[in-house]
Amino acid sequence: MRMHGTDPRLxxxxxxxxxxxxxxxxxxxxxxxxxxxxADPAARxxxxxxxxxxxxxxxxxxxxxxxxxxxxxxxxxxVDPTGxxxxxxxxxxxxxxxxxxxxxxxxxxxxxxxxxALYGTARSLLHWHVRHRFCAVCxxxxxxxxxxxxxxxxxxxxEHFPRVDPVSIMLAEYEGKVLLxxxxxxxxxxxxxxxxxxxxxxxxxxxxxxxxxxxAGIRVHDVRYVMSQPWPFPxxxxxxxxxxATGDALTLDATEIEDAFWCDADGVRAAxxxxxxxxxxxPPRMAVAWHLLDRWLAGVAPxxxxx
Amino acid sequence: MRMHGTDPRLxxxxxxxxxxxxxxxxxxxxxxxxxxxxADPAARxxxxxxxxxxxxxxxxxxxxxxxxxxxxxxxxxxVDPTGxxxxxxxxxxxxxxxxxxxxxxxxxxxxxxxxxALYGTARSLLHWHVRHRFCAVCxxxxxxxxxxxxxxxxxxxxEHFPRVDPVSIMLAEYEGKVLLxxxxxxxxxxxxxxxxxxxxxxxxxxxxxxxxxxxAGIRVHDVRYVMSQPWPFPxxxxxxxxxxATGDALTLDATEIEDAFWCDADGVRAAxxxxxxxxxxxPPRMAVAWHLLDRWLAGVAPxxxxx
Numbered sequence: 001m002r003m004h005g006t007d008p009r010l011x012x013x014x015x016x017x018x019x020x021x022x023x024x025x026x027x028x029x030x031x032x033x034x035x036x037x038x039a040d041p042a043a044r045x046x047x048x049x050x051x052x053x054x055x056x057x058x059x060x061x062x063x064x065x066x067x068x069x070x071x072x073x074x075x076x077x078x079v080d081p082t083g084x085x086x087x088x089x090x091x092x093x094x095x096x097x098x099x100x101x102x103x104x105x106x107x108x109x110x111x112x113x114x115x116x117a118l119y120g121t122a123r124s125l126l127h128w129h130v131r132h133r134f135c136a137v138c139x140x141x142x143x144x145x146x147x148x149x150x151x152x153x154x155x156x157x158x159e160h161f162p163r164v165d166p167v168s169i170m171l172a173e174y175e176g177k178v179l180l181x182x183x184x185x186x187x188x189x190x191x192x193x194x195x196x197x198x199x200x201x202x203x204x205x206x207x208x209x210x211x212x213x214x215x216a217g218i219r220v221h222d223v224r225y226v227m228s229q230p231w232p233f234p235x236x237x238x239x240x241x242x243x244x245a246t247g248d249a250l251t252l253d254a255t256e257i258e259d260a261f262w263c264d265a266d267g268v269r270a271a272x273x274x275x276x277x278x279x280x281x282x283p284p285r286m287a288v289a290w291h292l293l294d295r296w297l298a299g300v301a302p303x304x305x306x307x
Numbered sequence: 308m309r310m311h312g313t314d315p316r317l318x319x320x321x322x323x324x325x326x327x328x329x330x331x332x333x334x335x336x337x338x339x340x341x342x343x344x345x346a347d348p349a350a351r352x353x354x355x356x357x358x359x360x361x362x363x364x365x366x367x368x369x370x371x372x373x374x375x376x377x378x379x380x381x382x383x384x385x386v387d388p389t390g391x392x393x394x395x396x397x398x399x400x401x402x403x404x405x406x407x408x409x410x411x412x413x414x415x416x417x418x419x420x421x422x423x424a425l426y427g428t429a430r431s432l433l434h435w436h437v438r439h440r441f442c443a444v445c446x447x448x449x450x451x452x453x454x455x456x457x458x459x460x461x462x463x464x465x466e467h468f469p470r471v472d473p474v475s476i477m478l479a480e481y482e483g484k485v486l487l488x489x490x491x492x493x494x495x496x497x498x499x500x501x502x503x504x505x506x507x508x509x510x511x512x513x514x515x516x517x518x519x520x521x522x523a524g525i526r527v528h529d530v531r532y533v534m535s536q537p538w539p540f541p542x543x544x545x546x547x548x549x550x551x552a553t554g555d556a557l558t559l560d561a562t563e564i565e566d567a568f569w570c571d572a573d574g575v576r577a578a579x580x581x582x583x584x585x586x587x588x589x590p591p592r593m594a595v596a597w598h599l600l601d602r603w604l605a606g607v608a609p610x611x612x613x614x
Contacts, residue, residue, distance in 0.1 A: 016508065017510055017513075019508055019509070019513065023506065023517060025521050026521075026560070117508060118508075120507075120508050121506075121507055121508025121509075122508075124507035124508055125507050125508075128507070131443060131444050131465075132443040132444075133443070133444070133446075134441060134442060134443050134444065134445060134446035135441060135443070135446075136438060136439040136440070136441050136442070136443045136449075136467070137438050137439075137440070137441065138441060139440075139441035139442075139446040139447070139448070140446070141446070142443075149506075158438075160443070161472075161504070162506070162507050163470060163472075163507075164472065164473055164504075164505055164506065164507055165468075165470075165471065166471055166473045166544050197468070197471075198471055198544060199330065199428075199456075199469070199471065200427075200428055200431035200432050200435070200469050200470075200471055200537065200539070200542050201323065201326055201424060201425075201427050201428025201429075201431055201432075201537045201539065202326070202428075202537055202544075203324055203534075203535040203536060203537060203544075204535040204544070204546070205535065206324075206326065210330060214332050214333075225532040227510075228510040228511040228512065229510060230507065230508050230509055230510060232507070232508065235507050237473050237505060237509075237510075237511070239511070253333070
């Protein structure tokens with residue numbers, strides 16, 4: 001099975017992958033450089049509506065920094081390939097939850113992969129700031145430092161850094177079929193790879209094995225990493241794997257999984273082609289699960305050359 | 308290069324890998340089951356000294372649960388292979404920082420891989436509890452819920468979950484050599500793989516490329532995942548990769564890296580064998596960097612059969 005990093009189909013990455021900003025780590029911790037960067041006439045502010053994207057004519061909206069703006073109220077996302085420093089304003093309020101909305105989900109079909117990645121980074125960071133205005137150590141107020149890449153407590157001086165929550169997302173494979181499941185809240189017919197947060201004290205591979213056993217009663221071996229994706233709802237790192245199951249008898253955890261079944265390559269291919277007779281509705285192309293299924297298909301049954 | 312999950316040397320894992328506890332997710336959220344589990348005469352409390360391990364005769368110390376103990380003050384680490392529920396007490400105070408101590412580091416040579424993994428899980432969780440007694444959203448007091456696998460704010464009801472911070476740790480490879488670096492605070496002569504936290508909005512592969520460019524001025528392609536390791540100081544998920552460099556000219560970030568050099572397979576082999584003439588002192592065997600170097604050696608230059 002071919003699953004390595006040089007696969008040419010990585011030119012078509014999952015959503016939020018492929019950012020082109022230089023994150024300019026050296027500027028974040030240098031107040032003089034940061035002030036110069038903020039004052040650069042080329043600097044731009046990513047326009048957002050709360051945490052929601054603002055898109056016009058197929059592009060995110062970037063505006064010049066206002067003359068009366070404060071650098072302390074902004075995060076420096078990075079410098080784009082044309083040399084423009086890109087900031088986002090931290091003074092946002094949360095209006096909804098942390099999950100994907102129709103508007104943020106829809107952005108994938110509207111802007112370039114690079115802009116989608118830029119939005120994802122901004123969304124994760126802003127969500128973290130809004131939810132970390134107080135110090136978890138002492139309850140004091142925190143303020144942004146390091147160009148918005150950390151917060152510091154004014155009382156106990158503890159520093160806090162943005163969360164990235166690793167999630168294992170996986171296909172179990174058995175006799176040419178893969179295990180697909182659905183959660184209660186999903187649209188009718190939608191099935192996808194199982195997934196769960198990686199916990200303290202686990203490897204990626206141990207988390208894959210635990211999740212498959214917890215959710216479906218499946219034991220696996222030979223867990224192989226396939227690819228990863230940042231998922232900004234609010235700040236996951238999706239780590240996609242394929243594992244070999246030791247059997248196909250399912251014991252579902254009804255609180256997590258509404259249903260699950262083993263699907264063969266023809267069924268997966270039909271679902272990904274959107275065929276009405278397909279055995280399930282595939283996850284959207286922006287999801288790493290779509291690409292995981294695509295890579296699995298490429299391994300078990302090479303596709304016909306496209307027309 | 309062979310770097311897949313069936314490599315028999317995974318029987319000798321890095322430190323903190325290979326835990327054998329069933330994490331019994333279904334008990335955490337069921338108060339009746341949790342109370343029964345806590346009252347189980349077989350239940351044991353992992354004895355710790357603050358966050359430091361307590362080891363006697365090559366084993367961690369596990370004591371019966373005291374009759375007057377409260378389940379609310381404990382985290383349920385899981386159920387061991389003999390059926391004993393294993394708890395740890397949450398009412399600890401931090402005496403030092405979050406880094407490894409000589410005592411916690413030394414545990415690797417004293418107890419089994421399974422017990423080391425159990426200690427690592429407990430240490431990460433307890434450190435998180437001590438540092439999250441207040442709500443980052445509103446500053447209110449939080450209390451443990453879900454058998455110690457979450458905390459909930461008494462004021463705003465926000466739920467908070469233990470952190471796992473993904474870190475990329477990597478070898479860049481160029482013309483049969485790998486890039487090794489050292490930090491200012493390390494023991495003299497010690498060199499290892501470069502590493503850095505994965506940020507919001509990045510894939511694992513993008514983080515590897517960014518870190519190598521930030522710290523050493525190296526551009527890479529074809530980043531390949533090799534293995535992962537939980538590192539409980541305080542709660543990292545080390546994600547080890549090998550990347551192909553496009554050149555070998557180094558530009559070091561002096562704030563992060565004291566020195567770096569390209570080392571050939573003979574030099575790496577000598578260092579890992581502890582030879583006095585070796586060009587550097589290898590990282591300890593409990594570190595994933597040791598295993599990353601070992602896997603790299605196995606790929607580029609198969610070792611002689613051991614005697």
